[in-house]
Amino acid sequence: MKLxxxxxxxxxxxxxxxxxxxxxxxxxxMVLGGLLDGLVAGSxxxxxxxxxxLIVYSSTSQESLVRSRIxxxxxxxxxxSAGAGRVxxxxxVQLGARVxxxxxxxxxPVVLFGYELAPRGLPNAVPAAGQVYADSSxxxxxxxxxxxxxLGPARTPVRVIGFLDDSRYSLQGTLWGSLGTWREVLAANxxxxxxxxxxxxxxxxxxxxxxxxxxxxxxxxxxNGATKTLTVPQAINALPGVSQQQTVFNQIIGITxxxxxxxxxxxxxxxxxxxxxxxxxxxxxxxxxxxxxxxVLLQALVVTLIASAVGAASSLxxxxxxxxxxxxxxxxxxxxxTSTAYLLIAALLGCAFSLRRVLxxxxxAAIGAEQ
Amino acid sequence: MTxxxxxxxxxMNGVRxxxxxxxxxxxxxxxxxxxxxxxxxxxxxxxxxxxKTTLCSIAGGLLTPTEGAVIVAGQDISQYxxxxxxxxxxxxxxxxxxxxxxxxxLTARENLLVVDEIGPRTGRRARERADQLxxxxxxxxxxxxxxxxxxxxxxxxxxxxxxLMNKPDLVLFDEPTSALDTRLGDQVVNLIRHEMxxxxxxxxxxxxxxxxxxxxxxxxRIVDGRVTDPGSQNG
Numbered sequence: 121m122k123l124x125x126x127x128x129x130x131x132x133x134x135x136x137x138x139x140x141x142x143x144x145x146x147x148x149x150m151v152l153g154g155l156l157d158g159l160v161a162g163s164x165x166x167x168x169x170x171x172x173x174l175i176v177y178s179s180t181s182q183e184s185l186v187r188s189r190i191x192x193x194x195x196x197x198x199x200x201s202a203g204a205g206r207v208x209x210x211x212x213v214q215l216g217a218r219v220x221x222x223x224x225x226x227x228x229p230v231v232l233f234g235y236e237l238a239p240r241g242l243p244n245a246v247p248a249a250g251q252v253y254a255d256s257s258x259x260x261x262x263x264x265x266x267x268x269x270x271l272g273p274a275r276t277p278v279r280v281i282g283f284l285d286d287s288r289y290s291l292q293g294t295l296w297g298s299l300g301t302w303r304e305v306l307a308a309n310x311x312x313x314x315x316x317x318x319x320x321x322x323x324x325x326x327x328x329x330x331x332x333x334x335x336x337x338x339x340x341x342x343x344n345g346a347t348k349t350l351t352v353p354q355a356i357n358a359l360p361g362v363s364q365q366q367t368v369f370n371q372i373i374g375i376t377x378x379x380x381x382x383x384x385x386x387x388x389x390x391x392x393x394x395x396x397x398x399x400x401x402x403x404x405x406x407x408x409x410x411x412x413x414x415x416v417l418l419q420a421l422v423v424t425l426i427a428s429a430v431g432a433a434s435s436l437x438x439x440x441x442x443x444x445x446x447x448x449x450x451x452x453x454x455x456x457x458t459s460t461a462y463l464l465i466a467a468l469l470g471c472a473f474s475l476r477r478v479l480x481x482x483x484x485a486a487i488g489a490e491q
Numbered sequence: 492m493t494x495x496x497x498x499x500x501x502x503m504n505g506v507r508x509x510x511x512x513x514x515x516x517x518x519x520x521x522x523x524x525x526x527x528x529x530x531x532x533x534x535x536x537x538x539x540x541x542x543k544t545t546l547c548s549i550a551g552g553l554l555t556p557t558e559g560a561v562i563v564a565g566q567d568i569s570q571y572x573x574x575x576x577x578x579x580x581x582x583x584x585x586x587x588x589x590x591x592x593x594x595x596x597l598t599a600r601e602n603l604l605v606v607d608e609i610g611p612r613t614g615r616r617a618r619e620r621a622d623q624l625x626x627x628x629x630x631x632x633x634x635x636x637x638x639x640x641x642x643x644x645x646x647x648x649x650x651x652x653x654x655l656m657n658k659p660d661l662v663l664f665d666e667p668t669s670a671l672d673t674r675l676g677d678q679v680v681n682l683i684r685h686e687m688x689x690x691x692x693x694x695x696x697x698x699x700x701x702x703x704x705x706x707x708x709x710x711x712r713i714v715d716g717r718v719t720d721p722g723s724q725n726g
């Protein structure tokens with residue numbers, strides 16, 4: 121082991137190329153992961169911010185907020201079924217917003233949510249009519265506390281009274297107000313989609329039980345099939361494009377990991393071929409194949425860790441350099457650690473190519489006699 | 492059953508080694524009987540292809556014999572598994588190879604300590620022994636130099652030090668002077684004799700250089716895999 125570490129320290133030049141290539145692979149892996157996380161976070165923040173465990177849609181909505189309508193009668197059935205659980209209305213509308221300081225045609229796309237159960241990061245009390253909290257991503261568009269934002273073609277004004285984090289939806293900034301504010305804005309700007317008094321788009325149900333999916337089935341039975349209830353993770357997956365994004369990115373990440381396996385495998389296989397003579401001598405003086413292979417593994421892991429550290433530092437630098445709201449990229453510690461773990465596994469797998477060669481080194485070759 | 496003599500470093504009885512090459516067999520050693528006393532130095536002389544290296548490899552546990560018994564310092568290694576032979580080589584024999592073969596990125600001192608690092612570590616004791624050996628071999632000043640910074644003779648001395656690190660019962664030298672000029676060759680063989688005799692360690696020096704033979708206690712000649720050993724108890 122000491123031998124392997126000394127070689128790394130004293131002959132760093134031998135490992136520079138492999139480390140550089142692996143660092144680029146690590147960066148690619150972390151950037152891909154960061155983009156996926158950014159896209160998913162930007163698409164799903166509003167649902168992840170919900171304090172309830174279930175989202176109730178109307179059964180004909182195909183799990184889409186825009187198409188869903190819950191009448192007071194259905195809500196009553198849901199409330200009866202949920203028992204002690206809290207049932208709260210939720211509404212949303214996507215609009216262009218005119219923000220102070222922007223030109224009259226420079227619209228900022230936003231989603232206005234009306235809520236009863238405060239999402240994570242907001243006080244329990246619902247804001248007064250015409251007042252909203254804004255997602256912090258809208259700060260980059262010039263939205264400030266106290267700003268008046270004019271929504272939609274009717275330019276319905278709402279005043280921003282505070283901010284919350286990580287609540288984006290469909291990669292747009294969100295505004296959070298009362299259900300009354302939502303109904304008013306909807307009626308003014310989307311008259312065809314107007315929601316009558318007491319009508320919600322969906323319901324957020326806080327059931328406080330471990331098995332939320334069982335509760336979901338009970339709600340749908342209680343409404344006699346008028347509703348389609350999903351857990352929050354199911355509702356996130358039902359968002360258009362989210363699971364497709366995850367599938368595509370995960371496939372690219374998988375291919376990148378395979379490339380890492382091949383790079384490590386080829387590099388250490390080459391190094392092992394170069395060392396056959398040295399390994400013969402070391403085996404002749406009593407080194408076991410296990411000791412020698414452990415040295416190869418250790419070198420691969422150290423090289424991979426250095427490459428991952430370079431990749432992670434570059435990812436963090438990239439995340440800091442990207443202007444907020446321009447590219448959906450986040451460098452989370454969990455993503456960086458997961459990518460590093462994948463690369464370490466790739467390094468171990470890659471080294472397996474060298475194992476046969478290390479085992480095959482004949483100590484008798486050191487003295488010129490072979491079996 | 493082979494009678495084991497306690498005062499012998501090496502006892503080979505009826506050792507035969509056959510290599511398979513395609514469909515034919517090549518007999519490298521043919522009924523070799525050879526003994527080496529506990530502090531004896533034997534020169535093993537013979538032409539190329541006579542079986543010197545094969546004999547040396549079998550005595551050092553690098554190869555296993557096809558037939559016969561090989562007993563090193565009381566251990567019958569003829570039937571040892573590959574794993575047992577690895578342990579045996581680590582603990583009981585020393586090798587000095589023809590091409591020296593030091594680890595190029597390690598200093599002279601670290602090259603000696605490799606022997607400790609590849610087995611169960613003894614740490615401070617190993618470091619003390621390495622320093623002592625380097626001092627005795629006249630390399631104390633060169634302990635921090637890597638092989639590329641050492642002369643051919645110094646490298647050979649480091650290799651001898653490495654072979655002695657594990658306090659072996661038997662040291663095997665494979666053509667130790669072949670890469671050295673006459674004067675340096677004499678110095679190295681003198682040093683080998685001095686080091687072996689001062690420690691009471693047995694040695695086999697494989698050579699085809701007849702000038703070396705007068706440094707040995709005995710000369711065994713090998714031709715076509717058969718040994719003529721004037722000192723062998725078995726013939």
